[in-house]
Amino acid sequence: MRMAIEPRMWRELGLSDEEYQRIVEAIGRDPTPTELAMFSVEWSEHCGYPRSRPLLALLPKEGKYTSPVEGGDAGGIEAAPGLTVLFKMESHNHPSQVEPFQGAATGVGGIIRDIFTMGARPIAVLDPLRFGELDQPMARYLFNGVVKGIAFYGNCLGIPTVGGELQFDDAYRGNCLVNVMALGVVRTDKIVSGRGTGVGNPVIIVGNSTGRDGIGGASILASHELAEDDEKRPTVQIGDPFTEKCLIEACLEALETGAIVAMKDMGAAGITCTTCEMSAAGGCGMDVELQKVPRREPGMEPWEILMSESQERMLLVAQKGKEDEVLGIFRKWGLNAVVIGQLTGDGLLRVRDNGEVVAEVEAKKLAEPPVYHLPAEEPAYYRACQAWDPSGLPTPKDMTAVLRDLLSSPNLASPEWVYRQYDHMVQTNTVVLPGGDAAVLRLKGYRQGIGVTADGNGRYCYLDPYLGTQLVLAEACRNLVCVGADPAGVTDCLNFGNPEKPDRFWQFKRSVEGLADACRFFELPVVSGNVSFYNEAADGAIYPTPVLGVVGVLEDVRRHCTAGFKRSGDVILLLGKTRDDLGGTEYLKHVHGLVTGRPPALDLDLERRVQRTCLEAVRAGLCASAHDCSSGGLAVALAECCMWGDTGARVTLPAGETEVRLDARLFGESPSRILISAAPDNAEKIREIAGRHGAPLELLGAVGGDSLTVLADGEPVIAAPVAELKKLWRSAIPRLMEG
């Protein structure tokens, strides 16, 4: 019984008429419904990146650290001799908007599979999150559900969630951003590939059974009665962390046997994606029987089995003759494991249903979607924002009140409410716990350690996607040098609107160009990444929000540094310079209700000089604390150092800033600035290092007392007891969330 293909079908599957023609040309005949479904997912933006690929090609693949992986699910850098840290970030925005708990939970599950599929043991998770403003009940509901979902899944797996990010803005009201980054470690010579090789080798599916989850768009292929019965096809996927935990252990144990040739996790479009990509990457063919796939529900049609996005499943290729050993390991862990076919030499992906061939296409054709060069057009708002002049902006009288106000805004308040709910210490590697600039992890058995951070700034990127993205990268790297880690590699999660709208595509294009240029400058490879388009709700697109995860290397993990002031009497130094940078700041938005201006100017060369100074000083053990100035500017950074250290400080703003407005001196977000505290004896040595790197360094004051006091031109402009500030800062999010 073969269904005729009608235009309605490919259109509803998201294929254009031209694309359909290309498919017909590629295979030399009309596709079967099953084949059509397979092409539609492989050629979708989600799997095939036809719209973003040309730009992503700009991103550098190499930097100063070895990045040993080419074309895997995740990439990485060699952090210690023979040891690779693999990492990747991915979005689960739309599923989380629909069902925050499960959406976020399965987001964690998916990104973790990308890591262990390459043979790495997952060691950490980070979760950059963005929602609407917390005075909205919907935003609270989503935020609460997402955090619970991440905690549910990550805690059960025993993978620490060591960092993340939190931003609340109306731009994300109808489309939250839930990005998840995962890291894993693997011996460089043991990295597993997704390339199917060896004709006759068995293809094995392991893990959860396959159900009708997440089939979504493809349901157009259903026979009429089924299509009506929407209930039968849950589009929400449900996470089962216990099974995933067993899957991790079983896969890693199976790899130990040496009998595994290739491994691939099932994400979007499940079996279709894995069988196709494994064949294409290995230059082989594959012959699989769908009736062998363990299914959860009776009567599933071939395309349903192929498209299903049921979670916690993997596809393996084993060495012929060793399958029983492999299957035995999965059974020991209580998991399904079934041989569903074998590799062939003809390059064809052949799918059978009870022996009958339901799809037979060249894997390479499926895996090579067309490429589109979309038009880009500068949006109308851009010029207006660039032209904004801050001189008309009133300067507030009471700067202490502004500081209090900023510290109790959810965007700057302590994210403790979130990370307390995550097990961030399991695996006993977390040397610097969440809450500071970056997490530091030890690598058991090695002197080296790694630092990791995730950063984004939708407002900057909205105002100037090229500069904004560079500012994000600069900040992430600055966070790393503050803990003593040398930035080594980048992963990105590019969250944008509909790329078919030229103004949105312009944002994407400029952002990727900015990222590429800055990565080249800092000699950083982009080892992996993810594009999430179509982040738009009824009332418009989100801010263009590239989120970057950066991993750095500590030569000696014991030589790390944290952000809180430590000892009374330590001197406080500022690396870098403060300029009149109010555009796009948290202060401008929160206090004046404005999202406009040019984001702070970035001098890449100065940034590098500041970072090198900080890194050298921390590595030499000269710093008692180091913390970068970012959102909220110098005043907020000072307050954070005090609150983390439970101590006061008395500082004087640098004298040479006379042309800078007072609010910009306190709350402006000039990049390339780091606050360091040090024993007075070490100050000279730090000055020497700064001098050698050509980085500006100012003495601001000293640690001590119970209050934060900031003087400008001889006058106190901020004075507040640290305990009081800390109370505001810590209670802001709980107060909104718990009522």
Place this chain on the structure above:
Amino acid sequence: MATARVIITLKKTIMDAQGQTVEKALHNLGYTGVSNLRIGKYVEMTVEGRDQERVEEMCRKLLANPIIEDFRIELEE
């Protein structure tokens, strides 16, 4: 005053990992005759008046997530 009892279960088509694990555990304990085990939530509360619709509203809004869960209400004076 009435007592409302609400039973919230995952939709039939959605995988119930919890239920499967518990079913397996019962089999291991020798209760092999058990099948189709599914786990849900139970909520009991006192409400003012016997207003079925109001309780349904609470379920839709807060107690259950209609995208993945079904609910049943029993109201009793």
Place this chain on the structure above:
Amino acid sequence: MATARVIITLKKTIMDAQGQTVEKALHNLGYTGVSNLRIGKYVEMTVEGRDQERVEEMCRKLLANPIIEDFRIELEE
């Protein structure tokens, strides 16, 4: 074949913090008439034969923890 429905609730003497949290959330949503809200677990399964005692045994052994929980069983063909 019979269907067993088991409702497991915390003993009355034990404070139900989850129930209180949900009750407060309902009040915040404007459902101020709700009180005494308590949350429990619901287990539904197919069992062979209509053997109340066997189901009770399963409850005592696995489904409920008698130190903190009570259970109720409904059996139906």
Place this chain on the structure above:
Amino acid sequence: MTATAGKLRFGIVVFPGSNCEADTWHAIHDEMDAPVEYVWHEETNLDGYDCVILPGGFSYGDYLRTGAVARFSPVMGAVQEFAAKGGLVLGICNGFQILLEAGLLPGAMLRNAGQKFVCRYLHVRVETTDTPFTREMTKGAVLRIPIAHGEGNYYADPDMLAEMKEHDQIVFRYCTAEGESTPEANPNGSLDNIAGVCNRDRNVLGMMPHPERCTDPILGSADGRLVWESLLEVSRGDS
């Protein structure tokens, strides 16, 4: 109990959903330099071990109730026998929950009063040094140690509690840095700030805090060493 000459031999039980077994192994093997092996949950023979540890994690996903399913795994029969013969059994976090479910320790766990998973460093006070797990500590001493759990709200009925007090079975209580057991120092609503209890024979201990997470000062505290040192002292005492 037959402690082999030299060091105590540890066995760490691995349930499919355990996730602190490797941390515990690392603490004992690499930090304390003591012999330790994993014991798969299907094992029924614990001969050759002096101390069996049930580690943290989510044994069987902790679906239904924490520890409820794990309690019936094959190894637990052996743990019962092992304990009855006087073998040392230490349950950490999920291991504690399993020991409660198995009836090896009195009481039960409820969800945290705050309804949320809580991961943090906090303080516990040593309430008794009359156990093999705490003999190297000082009564009243305050340890800085991490917790990470969603169900650590310890409950026992009044009779049970009275009996436990009478037999000095409360081993750790949550407290402030200064050693006060205040409600604010209680992270999960536990009855009487209880963080760890032992059985009447004193050879089975359950504790919610994780000593294996603070065995190396680089992780913020090394107070957890005291648990391992106490245990290792046992074998020295016996040999």
